[in-house]
Amino acid sequence: xxxxxxxxxxxxxxxxxxxxxxxxxxxxxxxxxxxxxxxxxxxxxxxxxxxxxxxxxxxxxxxxxxxxxxxxxxxxxxxxxxxxxxxxxxxxxxxxxxxxxxxxxxxxxxxxxxxxxxxxxxxxxxxxxxxxxxxxxxxxxxxxxxxxxxxxxxxxxxxxxxxxxxxxxxxxxxxxxxxxxxxxxxxxxxxxxxxxxxxxxxxxxxxxxxxxxxxxxxxxxxxxxxxxxxxxxxxxxxxxxxxxxxx
Amino acid sequence: xxxxxxxxxxxxxxxxxxxxxxxxxxxxxxxxxxxxxxxxxxxxxxxxxxxxxxxxxxxxxxxxxxxxxxxxxxxxxxxxxxxxxxxxxxxxxxxxxxxxxxxxxxxxxxxxxxxxx
Numbered sequence: 001x002x003x004x005x006x007x008x009x010x011x012x013x014x015x016x017x018x019x020x021x022x023x024x025x026x027x028x029x030x031x032x033x034x035x036x037x038x039x040x041x042x043x044x045x046x047x048x049x050x051x052x053x054x055x056x057x058x059x060x061x062x063x064x065x066x067x068x069x070x071x072x073x074x075x076x077x078x079x080x081x082x083x084x085x086x087x088x089x090x091x092x093x094x095x096x097x098x099x100x101x102x103x104x105x106x107x108x109x110x111x112x113x114x115x116x117x118x119x120x121x122x123x124x125x126x127x128x129x130x131x132x133x134x135x136x137x138x139x140x141x142x143x144x145x146x147x148x149x150x151x152x153x154x155x156x157x158x159x160x161x162x163x164x165x166x167x168x169x170x171x172x173x174x175x176x177x178x179x180x181x182x183x184x185x186x187x188x189x190x191x192x193x194x195x196x197x198x199x200x201x202x203x204x205x206x207x208x209x210x211x212x213x214x215x216x217x218x219x220x221x222x223x224x225x226x227x228x229x230x231x232x233x234x235x236x237x238x239x240x241x242x243x244x245x246x247x
Numbered sequence: 248x249x250x251x252x253x254x255x256x257x258x259x260x261x262x263x264x265x266x267x268x269x270x271x272x273x274x275x276x277x278x279x280x281x282x283x284x285x286x287x288x289x290x291x292x293x294x295x296x297x298x299x300x301x302x303x304x305x306x307x308x309x310x311x312x313x314x315x316x317x318x319x320x321x322x323x324x325x326x327x328x329x330x331x332x333x334x335x336x337x338x339x340x341x342x343x344x345x346x347x348x349x350x351x352x353x354x355x356x357x358x359x360x361x362x363x364x
Binding site: 012127163188203 | 257268271290292307309319348
């Protein structure tokens with residue numbers, strides 16, 4: 001098993017942050033809710049491969065990313081339709097559309113498989129970019145573990161608010177009781193991956209270490225990290241703009 | 248505190264923006280320079296946290312846009328004054344807006360300093 005390490009880091013990495021990354025890497029290798037370990041690791045490899053894809057680069061230049069056909073430069077481990085999903089989310093997330101996703105869901109992936117794919121993508125990107133940011137190379141991907149995915153869908157998930165069904169706090173069962181804090185407002189981004197609760201939990205753990213801890217106040221004068229809340233939101237806004245994200 | 252004149256109200260804003268831009272666009276030389284400057288002027292802990300936030304939002308932005316979640320109206324109202332300046336109103340996701348999902352039994356909730364419902 002390849003462990004994600006920070007012993008060689010040029011700067012000291014908080015223990016909680018390093019532990020969150022180690023847990024994410026172990027999860028990446030293991031069977032998920034809908035995908036096997038080998039498929040999850042193959043998705044992660046394709047996330048990294050997308051940056052060099054000529055079709056994706058060509059699409060970035062077009063007025064609409066849906067007008068240019070072709071085949072992705074892929075690693076060959078996943079079906080082309082799955083590769084297309086991964087590459088589009090990695091390289092051009094701001095121009096995804098409901099029509100595009102409806103076609104995907106009608107032809108090649110279930111809604112839950114799609115959500116788990118998104119979960120793997122965001123974990124890998126958050127960790128890889130953190131490491132680049134502090135001057136480290138991306139960690140070697142873990143070797144996948146054998147076993148079957150759980151294939152459990154939350155009973156209370158309902159369509160409506162987003163492009164895929166979400167699990168609202170009032171609809172959680174005992175199995176998802178830990179998913180949300182007991183507060184009157186759970187934002188949509190907190191609910192977004194809830195069709196696959198394991199993915200929602202996993203990214204929440206990353207967010208708590210890399211962004212702000214659960215329950216951190218909106219007091220812009222407060223300091224929960226080595227940088228101020230204002231500085232945190234400045235960086236967050238800049239990333240959002242560069243990715244064409246309105247949310 | 249060492250703050251340059253182009254930082255506005257946020258200390259080291261220009262440096263943090265340069266760092267973020269270099270990281271997200273993959274400009275290795277600019278990233279090396281900004282990283283070194285952050286450590287020198289703000290400390291190694293600040294570099295860890297800046298890289299952490301940038302990495303986290305590489306994920307959050309993709310979650311929002313891949314899942315097609317609506318932006319809560321309260322958030323849209325709160326950001327009205329600076330959104331246009333960022334060019335964000337022209338983003339595809341700007342068309343996807345919805346009421347904040349406040350729990351049915353709650354009289355009101357807070358989003359930052361704003362009260363919802």
